[in-house]
Structures are given as structure tokens and as C-alpha cells.
Amino acid sequence: MPTKANITPFQFYTLLFLSRTFSLVAYIANMRAQLSSSETLVGSLLMGIFLLLTSLPTLWLMKKDANSSILTRASCLSAVYEKIICLIYLVDFFFYGIMTATRFELFASSVMFPETDMSFVMLTLLAASAYAGYKGIEALGRSAVIFLLPVLLVFVFVFCSLLGDFDFLNFTPFTTKNLAETVDSGLYTCAQTHELIAVGILLPFVKEQKRKSLPVWILLVTGIIFLTNLMLSGILGSFSTTQLFGMYSLSVLAEFGFVERMDSIITCVWMICALVKLAYIFFLCDYLLTSLFGKEKKVLYLLLSVAVIFTGMLALSRSIFHFSQVVTSPLSIILYLVSAVGVPLSVVLAEKIKGRKQDEKA
Amino acid sequence: MFDKWKKSKINLSDPVIEEDIEEIPEGIHKQLRENIIAFRELFGESFDLVIKNTQVNGIKAAFIVLDGMYDNLLVSSAVIAPVLEMKFGTTEPQMIYDHINEYRASECDTKEAITMQDAVQNLLSGCILLLIDGVPKCLAFSVQGYPKRSIDQPESEAQEFGSHEGFVDMYKDNVTLVRRRIKSPYVRFETLTAGETSHTTLCVCYHAKRADPVIVNDVKSKLKNMQLDIVPGAGAVRPFLEAKGLSFFTSVGLTERPDVFAAKLAEGRIGIIVDGTPYALIVPYLFVENFHSLDDYLSRPYYTLIARLLKIICFFAAVFLPGIYVAVGTFHQEIFPSDVIFEIASSLQGTPFPLVLESLVIHFIYEIVREAGLRMPKSMGHAVSIVGALVIGDAAVTAGLISAPMLIIVAITAICSAVISPLHQASSVLRMVFIIVGGMAGLYGIMLGFGIVAVNLCSVSSFGVPFTSPISPFDRYASRDSLLFAGWKKVGKRFIQVQKLRGSDSDANKS
Structure with missing residues (x-):
């Protein structure tokens, strides 16, 4: 299993940040519950809390040994156990890959190329991402830092240029819906943060200070989601609840001097986030397939991953209805909880039990 | 049809062997006459092969040289006169040979050639050979003096404030230009030969205290294992030093300026001077260096x-x-x-x-x-x-x-x-x-x-150093001379060693 790589925590968490940013940009608002503009703010804060809570098993895992992958540690317990975890994660990342590709397909077919057959576009994007994944985590980490600057600039530009349109009167009271729906929304948004699952797998690739950086990353992700929702609510008001892609709606309104339409330029930057997200998913799929079958066949595994994700995307993207059915089904939450909470927790507990037994024997 | 095509392809790649051309004999004969015949057969009708029979202390000897490759004045004053005027109290050929080797012709570099291959190689490099009857080896005196281009302003890297000296075609002149700029005994210049036919001299230059020995050995091994028939210029060596994988951008630097070359050596890089070309190669090379110039x-x-x-x-x-x-x-x-x-x-x-x-x-x-x-x-x-x-x-x-x-x-x-x-x-x-x-x-x-x-x-990693360093992975100190230049007062405080930049192999091993 290839583990020799040398990326800094900054590169690693930037990669994950960009990946999460794409989910934010291509987030289809109110697919599950019709929350009011203010409640989405509460929902994003709740998402942060859920994220922090679900990251506790990973943090615990890192506390015991921050240099070994969860797979390596599972293999020390039992080879079968490692394979099972590999399989769970593989299903997870195929699922997230399909969801990401479908999200992008829906975004592109409604915003970027409304009159074009998306199959070729999607195949090109997947091929480009697979190539990026093939180049490895070091290349991805390094390029993520380069891509971070335009992404942050776009956020700053959109928010600053629309600051004049921000109006507190756009905020509705917090209690228009019951709290359960807001909590539900927070939980579903949290379940889209599959980057947390990747932390446990990619630990050996990251140098020093990896544990301390995770809570900071969670805070930053929560912050950017909260800020985006704040701007959406403050600028678009209740109109934001009717928009398919909220962040895109904001970018359409943003102007820069004599240039009145910046949306296509901004969409280009979001596209880079899609590339990074899919590339890192492909890298993980290859890594997990290598761990599962024990042989390094990078090109074959990547081609297989492209085929699975492309087929899944074609099946899901036929209509937004199909996609929303999958997104709003409990499957995504179950998958997230099993992978982000269940698996790390089981590994740590199994290690403890094994340690105790060995102590007793000694 | 395909078989025919395959056959023609094989024929094209096979070396051309002409049976009537003499192979270089292995050893040097004891008899002078045999050696002269061997040289004449080897060089055929070439007009520039000059063989002058003479006597040294009463023993038959011969000077062999290629016309136009030597310095007339140096040959007569530093080799011919001291050898021919020699009075030595023995007629034993081996003792005369040893005496000349040790005490005569001290004004120029003297080498011993044991095999005919060595002797021919030295002759082709512009040395004058002395063969003495009864001695199965010869002496090669470095008296090169062929026409060459004088040191001139670099054409492709003209600068406003920098030196007006650029590399020339002779590698020894280029070495001198670099030596003048770094007066340190730790700067090493090691030569290798490349090109099966051209036997081009490559000079590997590095600062022994700053360059990573692993990278130095890696460079040397790559140069030794190059499969080239002739080396027409530095560009022919470049692909053998490039990083693995396809890329639009080269990971091997090229410079015509000795001052830039010297500065790179001081940063722990390895330079390769190719004889016959006014450009030198530099590895490891980073992407940001494409935006740097001496005037900066x-x-x-x-x-x-x-x-x-x-x-x-x-x-x-x-x-x-x-x-x-x-x-x-x-x-x-x-x-x-x-x-x-x-x-x-x-x-x-x-x-x-x-x-x-x-x-x-x-x-x-x-x-x-x-x-x-x-x-x-x-x-x-x-x-x-x-x-x-x-x-x-x-x-x-x-x-x-x-x-x-x-x-x-x-x-x-x-x-x-x-x-x-x-x-x-x-x-x-x-x-x-x-x-x-x-x-x-x-x-x-x-x-x-x-x-x-x-x-x-x-x-891309150039000899284990990330090509995009020091931007990504970000290196705080090195970034003072990347996209911006923080000025000599800050940058000059300590030197940068390229192999120690963040993300490089040595950095990974350290962690």
C-alpha cells in the first residue's frame, strides 16, 4: 500500500476545504425542508456542532497514534477487519463521487451549458479529475494551495461587491418552522462533509500538527458556510429559498467596475473546486482498491472508479427529483455516521480491548 | 508488409559497421615502428596527423600530434626543446621515459597513456604524444591551443547591471569563469565523458559543503548512463536529467552567465558544463526561477x-x-x-x-x-x-x-x-x-x-525538490526570493540550500 508522501497540514486541510467548498457552491437549497432565511443560519451553526461531535472519534484515533492510517491500525487487529473497513469506505467514496458528479452535472446543465449534452462534459471532467488523482496526494495538496487564492478572492469579491445590498430587514423570525426541521437540515448538511472520513485514511501522508488542525478546519468550514448563508439571507431574503444554487445567484448579482457580469468567471473558479473534490475522491478510491486487493494497479483502479462514478451519475442525473430522493434519504446520514463515527470508534475500542487483554496476559 | 517494415526498422537502428576500417588496437607496442604503423592505419589519409621521428638521448622516438589542435609556441618551448636537449647518462628506454615523465616538460600537464585507446583519446583532445622505442606506453603533454571564441557578452541573457562575461564553448574557460566568482576549495569540477562517438567532456560542478551528495551521485549516475552517440549541445543532455513524467515545463535550468551559475552552486545546486556549448545546465531547478534574472x-x-x-x-x-x-x-x-x-x-x-x-x-x-x-x-x-x-x-x-x-x-x-x-x-x-x-x-x-x-x-519533483517550491509547499525563508525579493539585507543573512526546501525528500526524511 503506497503511503510515502510528504504534505503539510496546511496543504491537506486546504485540499479538504476546497472539496467542501464545492458542496457549498453546488448545494441545492431546501431540498429537504423549506427553511426560512434565518433558520438556515441556525442550521449552519448546528452543522458545525454536529461536525465537531462526529469528529471526536477521529480526534481520539489521532490522539493514540497520529501517524498510522485507520486501515493500518485495523490490519493490526485483524486482516479481515481491515478489508471490511476498506469495503465500507470504498462504498462511501463511490457514493460521494456519484453525488459530487451528479451535483456538478445538475449545476452545469442549469447554469453553464443549458443547451449541451452533458455526457461529454462530465466525462471530460471525470477524466481530468482521474488524471489529477493519478498524480497523487502530494500534487493535489500542492495544487490546492495554488487554487485556494482564487477561491478566497471570489468569496471576498462576491461578498464585498454585494455588501451594499445587505439588509437586516431580510431576516425572518427564527421560529417560523419547528426546531426539528432546523436540526434535520443541520444534520444533513453535516452528512455532506465526507472530508472528515478522509482524515482517518490519509493520516500517514500528512506531516506533524495534524490533530490540532482538524478542529480549526471544522471552524473554518462552519464559518464559510455560515457566512454564505448570512449573505444569502441578508441580500436575497426569502428569494434565496426559491433559488436552486444560492451561491451562484449571488455571483450573478456581483459586479466589478465596468464588468457587469462576472458569473461565468466565478463559475470557473467553482469548477476548480469540483476538479479538486473529484480528484481527491479518485485518489481515495485508488488507495482503497489497492488496500483491498493488495496490488498496485493505478490506471485500472482509476478507470474502474471513473466508470462507476460516471454510470452512477448518468442514472441519478436524469432528473433533480431522483437526486433529491437520494440526498434526502436517510442513506446519506447512515453512511456518514457509520464511516465518520462508527468505524474510528470501533477501531479505537478494539485496540483498547486488545491492549487490556494483552496486559492481563502479561 | 509489416515484416518488411520491421526489418527496415531494425536495419536503421543497427550501427553501421564498415569492415575495412581498422579497430583501435588494445595495447601500445614495444616497438616504435609498430605503433607508428598502427596510428597511420587508424587515421588513414587524414592530413592533420603529424608524426615526427626523432631521437631522445640516442633512442628512437616519435612525436605525434594533430595539426591545428596544439599551441605551437608551447609545444616547442615546453615539450620539444626540454626533451630533445635532454642529456641523461643511460640509454635504457624505460629510464629515459621515467625521467621525462618526472623531470621534463614541467611547464605543461603530462599524462601517461597505457592503452592505445587512451593514447588516441589524448591525441584527439589536442595533446602531443611522445612514443619511445622499447617502451610499451606513451606520454601525452597537454598543449592544446585550438582556435576558440573569446569571452563575450551573453546573447540570450543580457542584463543591465550584471557582468558582461558569458560562457564560451570551451569548458575549461567556463570553469575558470566560475572559479573566479567562487574562490572556495569546496567547489568541485569533475569531468565525465559522454557520447560514444563524440567523447564530449561534461563537467559536473557543485559545492561539496552545500550540495546534497545523494543528488550529486544521482546526477553523475544519470550522466554516466546516458545513451548518446554524439552530444551536439547542452540541450541533448537535458532530457536525461529531467524529472519523471510528462510535463510542458522543463525541470533543468539553462544559463549562459557564469555569475548566475556560481550563485546557483552556492545554493547547493549542481551544474553541468558541456564542452563545446556556451550554455550550462543547472539542477534542481524550480518553476519560480523562470521569472528570475540577475538584474532582480x-x-x-x-x-x-x-x-x-x-x-x-x-x-x-x-x-x-x-x-x-x-x-x-x-x-x-x-x-x-x-x-x-x-x-x-x-x-x-x-x-x-x-x-x-x-x-x-x-x-x-x-x-x-x-x-x-x-x-x-x-x-x-x-x-x-x-x-x-x-x-x-x-x-x-x-x-x-x-x-x-x-x-x-x-x-x-x-x-x-x-x-x-x-x-x-x-x-x-x-x-x-x-x-x-x-x-x-x-x-x-x-x-x-x-x-x-x-x-x-x-x-513534478526535480531531484526530490518540489518544482513549485517555495510557493507550494510554502517555505517562509526561501519565499523571500521567490515571487518577491526581500532585499540583500534580509536574504543575505543566511544561504539557502535547495535540497532543504520544504517538501523536498530530505525534508520528508527529517520529519
């Missing part, structure tokens, strides 16, 4: 910052500007302000070709004009300028074949690519790629292409 270090830091930013902007303009123009003009017209879009639309309406084709054609013509400017005799320069500027430029717009905004784009691109000359090859190819991508998929395609190029760039 000799100017005020604030100006250097502006100059480097300009170079980066020029690089992006040279690669992306035509593609972006095509993409915006074809797919995203809404980006243009309303009054500008009217002007562009009216100029485009008069041209018969689609924007992407128009752009490709005009850039193709520009590349032809540029290539002509490089290769043609200087006397034809004015004619090409007139044809380029008036016929292609003015007449094509007047005839309505090309729109005026497109011509402006080409002009900006051409000037920008001249600013970043080390990246010219990569930028001219990428420009064409992005024009096609922009015409097919608009700005989204260009951005996707940029992403792929960026990932490709980030995946």
Missing part, C-alpha cells in the same frame, strides 16, 4: 517586486490571453461591457472565419515569423519585418481577413512571451492548446485546462 538582485527590492509581478502577468497573458479572448468572444460575450462588446462584434462581423480559427491562423503566422527571425541571415531582417508588420498585419485587417482586436491580442501575446524567454517553448504550445480549448468549451474549458496544468506542475 542588483536592483532596488521594490522595483524587483514590480519586475517579477510583470513577468508573472506576462506569462499568464502569453499562455491564456488568446484563449480567453476566443472563449469570451465565442461563449461569454456578456462579460464585455456593452460599449466594448459593440466594437468587438462589429469588427468580428467583417471577418469570414470563426474566432478560434482566426486566432489559430494568426498565431501560427506569428510563430512562422518568429522562427524566420531566428534562423534567417541578419541581412534579411528588414524584409521579414516589413512582410510581418505590413503585409500580414495591416493588409490582413484591411482585407477583412483578420479582426483588429485579434491583431492587438497577438501583439500583446508576442511581447509578453518575449519577457519570459525561459518559458517560451512551453507558453507557445500551451497558447495553441488553450485557443482550441477556449473555442470548444469556453472559459470553463480553459479553467479545467489550467487545473490540469497546475496539477501536472505540482506533481
Whole structure:
């Protein structure tokens, strides 16, 4: 299993940040519950809390040994156990890959190329991402830092240029819906943060200070989601609840001097986030397939991953209805909880039990 | 049919062996006559082989030299006179040989050739050989003195404030130019031979206290294992030192300036001087170095910052500007302000070709004009300028074949690519790629292409050092001389060792 790589925590968490940013940009608002503009703010804060809570098993895992992958540690317990975890994660990342590709397909077919057959576009994007994944985590980490600057600039530009349109009167009271729906929304948004699952797998690739950086990353992700929702609510008001892609709606309104339409330029930057997200998913799929079958066949595994994700995307993207059915089904939450909470927790507990037994024997 | 083709392919790759040409004999004969016959057979009818029979202390001997390869004055004063005037109290050939080797001809470097191969190699390098009857070896005196170009201003790296000395074709002169700039015993110059036919001398240069020995050995091993028949220039050695994997950008630096070369050695890099070429190679090489020039270090830091930013902007303009123009003009017209879009639309309406084709054609013509400017005799320069500027430029717009905004784009691109000359090859190819991508998929395609190029760039490691260092992975100290230059007071406090930059192999091993 290839583990020799040398990326800094900054590169690693930037990669994950960009990946999460794409989910934010291509987030289809109110697919599950019709929350009011203010409640989405509460929902994003709740998402942060859920994220922090679900990251506790990973943090615990890192506390015991921050240099070994969860797979390596599972293999020390039992080879079968490692394979099972590999399989769970593989299903997870195929699922997230399909969801990401479908999200992008829906975004592109409604915003970027409304009159074009998306199959070729999607195949090109997947091929480009697979190539990026093939180049490895070091290349991805390094390029993520380069891509971070335009992404942050776009956020700053959109928010600053629309600051004049921000109006507190756009905020509705917090209690228009019951709290359960807001909590539900927070939980579903949290379940889209599959980057947390990747932390446990990619630990050996990251140098020093990896544990301390995770809570900071969670805070930053929560912050950017909260800020985006704040701007959406403050600028678009209740109109934001009717928009398919909220962040895109904001970018359409943003102007820069004599240039009145910046949306296509901004969409280009979001596209880079899609590339990074899919590339890192492909890298993980290859890594997990290598761990599962024990042989390094990078090109074959990547081609297989492209085929699975492309087929899944074609099946899901036929209509937004199909996609929303999958997104709003409990499957995504179950998958997230099993992978982000269940698996790390089981590994740590199994290690403890094994340690105790060995102590007793000694 | 395929068998025939295969056979012809095999024939082409096989070395040409002419049976009647003499192979170089292994050893040197004891008899002088045999040796002279061997040399005559080996060199055939070559007029420049000069064999002068003589006597040294009463023993038969012969001087062998290639005409035009030696310094007349040095030969007569440092070799022939001391040897022929020698009075030694014995006629034993071996003792005479040893005496000459140890005490005579001390004004020039003397080497012993044991095999005929060595003797021929020294002869071809411009040495004069002394063969003594009864001794199965010969002496080679370094008296080279062939015509060479004098040290001149570097043509491809002209600087405003830097030295006016550039590398020349002779590697020994280049070594002297570097030695004069770093007076340290730790700077090592080791020679290797490359090219099975040309036997070109390569000089590996490094600072023994600063360069990573692992990288030095890696470079040497790559150079030794090169499979080349002749080495026409430094560019032929370059691919053997490039990083693994395909990339548009080279990970081997090239310089014509001894001052730049010396500075790179001081940073722990390894230089390779190739005999017969005025360019030296440098490894490991980083992407940001394409934007550096010597003048940056000799100017005020604030100006250097502006100059480097300009170079980066020029690089992006040279690669992306035509593609972006095509993409915006074809797919995203809404980006243009309303009054500008009217002007562009009216100029485009008069041209018969689609924007992407128009752009490709005009850039193709520009590349032809540029290539002509490089290769043609200087006397034809004015004619090409007139044809380029008036016929292609003015007449094509007047005839309505090309729109005026497109011509402006080409002009900006051409000037920008001249600013970043080390990246010219990569930028001219990428420009064409992005024009096609922009015409097919608009700005989204260009951005996707940029992403792929960026990932490709980030995946390259030059001898274990990330090509994109010190930007990503970010190295705080080294970044003071990357996109900006913090000034000598800050940068000069301590030296940078390239192999210790963040993300490099040694950094990984450390952690």
C-alpha cells in the first residue's frame, strides 16, 4: 500500500476545504425542508456542532497514534477487519463521487451549458479529475494551495461587491418552522462533509500538527458556510429559498467596475473546486482498491472508479427529483455516521480491548 | 508488409559497421615502428596527423600530434626543446621515459597513456604524444591551443547591471569563469565523458559543503548512463536529467552567465558544463526561477517586486490571453461591457472565419515569423519585418481577413512571451492548446485546462525538490526570493540550500 508522501497540514486541510467548498457552491437549497432565511443560519451553526461531535472519534484515533492510517491500525487487529473497513469506505467514496458528479452535472446543465449534452462534459471532467488523482496526494495538496487564492478572492469579491445590498430587514423570525426541521437540515448538511472520513485514511501522508488542525478546519468550514448563508439571507431574503444554487445567484448579482457580469468567471473558479473534490475522491478510491486487493494497479483502479462514478451519475442525473430522493434519504446520514463515527470508534475500542487483554496476559 | 517494415526498422537502428576500417588496437607496442604503423592505419589519409621521428638521448622516438589542435609556441618551448636537449647518462628506454615523465616538460600537464585507446583519446583532445622505442606506453603533454571564441557578452541573457562575461564553448574557460566568482576549495569540477562517438567532456560542478551528495551521485549516475552517440549541445543532455513524467515545463535550468551559475552552486545546486556549448545546465531547478534574472538582485527590492509581478502577468497573458479572448468572444460575450462588446462584434462581423480559427491562423503566422527571425541571415531582417508588420498585419485587417482586436491580442501575446524567454517553448504550445480549448468549451474549458496544468506542475519533483517550491509547499525563508525579493539585507543573512526546501525528500526524511 503506497503511503510515502510528504504534505503539510496546511496543504491537506486546504485540499479538504476546497472539496467542501464545492458542496457549498453546488448545494441545492431546501431540498429537504423549506427553511426560512434565518433558520438556515441556525442550521449552519448546528452543522458545525454536529461536525465537531462526529469528529471526536477521529480526534481520539489521532490522539493514540497520529501517524498510522485507520486501515493500518485495523490490519493490526485483524486482516479481515481491515478489508471490511476498506469495503465500507470504498462504498462511501463511490457514493460521494456519484453525488459530487451528479451535483456538478445538475449545476452545469442549469447554469453553464443549458443547451449541451452533458455526457461529454462530465466525462471530460471525470477524466481530468482521474488524471489529477493519478498524480497523487502530494500534487493535489500542492495544487490546492495554488487554487485556494482564487477561491478566497471570489468569496471576498462576491461578498464585498454585494455588501451594499445587505439588509437586516431580510431576516425572518427564527421560529417560523419547528426546531426539528432546523436540526434535520443541520444534520444533513453535516452528512455532506465526507472530508472528515478522509482524515482517518490519509493520516500517514500528512506531516506533524495534524490533530490540532482538524478542529480549526471544522471552524473554518462552519464559518464559510455560515457566512454564505448570512449573505444569502441578508441580500436575497426569502428569494434565496426559491433559488436552486444560492451561491451562484449571488455571483450573478456581483459586479466589478465596468464588468457587469462576472458569473461565468466565478463559475470557473467553482469548477476548480469540483476538479479538486473529484480528484481527491479518485485518489481515495485508488488507495482503497489497492488496500483491498493488495496490488498496485493505478490506471485500472482509476478507470474502474471513473466508470462507476460516471454510470452512477448518468442514472441519478436524469432528473433533480431522483437526486433529491437520494440526498434526502436517510442513506446519506447512515453512511456518514457509520464511516465518520462508527468505524474510528470501533477501531479505537478494539485496540483498547486488545491492549487490556494483552496486559492481563502479561 | 509489416515484416518488411520491421526489418527496415531494425536495419536503421543497427550501427553501421564498415569492415575495412581498422579497430583501435588494445595495447601500445614495444616497438616504435609498430605503433607508428598502427596510428597511420587508424587515421588513414587524414592530413592533420603529424608524426615526427626523432631521437631522445640516442633512442628512437616519435612525436605525434594533430595539426591545428596544439599551441605551437608551447609545444616547442615546453615539450620539444626540454626533451630533445635532454642529456641523461643511460640509454635504457624505460629510464629515459621515467625521467621525462618526472623531470621534463614541467611547464605543461603530462599524462601517461597505457592503452592505445587512451593514447588516441589524448591525441584527439589536442595533446602531443611522445612514443619511445622499447617502451610499451606513451606520454601525452597537454598543449592544446585550438582556435576558440573569446569571452563575450551573453546573447540570450543580457542584463543591465550584471557582468558582461558569458560562457564560451570551451569548458575549461567556463570553469575558470566560475572559479573566479567562487574562490572556495569546496567547489568541485569533475569531468565525465559522454557520447560514444563524440567523447564530449561534461563537467559536473557543485559545492561539496552545500550540495546534497545523494543528488550529486544521482546526477553523475544519470550522466554516466546516458545513451548518446554524439552530444551536439547542452540541450541533448537535458532530457536525461529531467524529472519523471510528462510535463510542458522543463525541470533543468539553462544559463549562459557564469555569475548566475556560481550563485546557483552556492545554493547547493549542481551544474553541468558541456564542452563545446556556451550554455550550462543547472539542477534542481524550480518553476519560480523562470521569472528570475540577475538584474532582480542588483536592483532596488521594490522595483524587483514590480519586475517579477510583470513577468508573472506576462506569462499568464502569453499562455491564456488568446484563449480567453476566443472563449469570451465565442461563449461569454456578456462579460464585455456593452460599449466594448459593440466594437468587438462589429469588427468580428467583417471577418469570414470563426474566432478560434482566426486566432489559430494568426498565431501560427506569428510563430512562422518568429522562427524566420531566428534562423534567417541578419541581412534579411528588414524584409521579414516589413512582410510581418505590413503585409500580414495591416493588409490582413484591411482585407477583412483578420479582426483588429485579434491583431492587438497577438501583439500583446508576442511581447509578453518575449519577457519570459525561459518559458517560451512551453507558453507557445500551451497558447495553441488553450485557443482550441477556449473555442470548444469556453472559459470553463480553459479553467479545467489550467487545473490540469497546475496539477501536472505540482506533481513534478526535480531531484526530490518540489518544482513549485517555495510557493507550494510554502517555505517562509526561501519565499523571500521567490515571487518577491526581500532585499540583500534580509536574504543575505543566511544561504539557502535547495535540497532543504520544504517538501523536498530530505525534508520528508527529517520529519
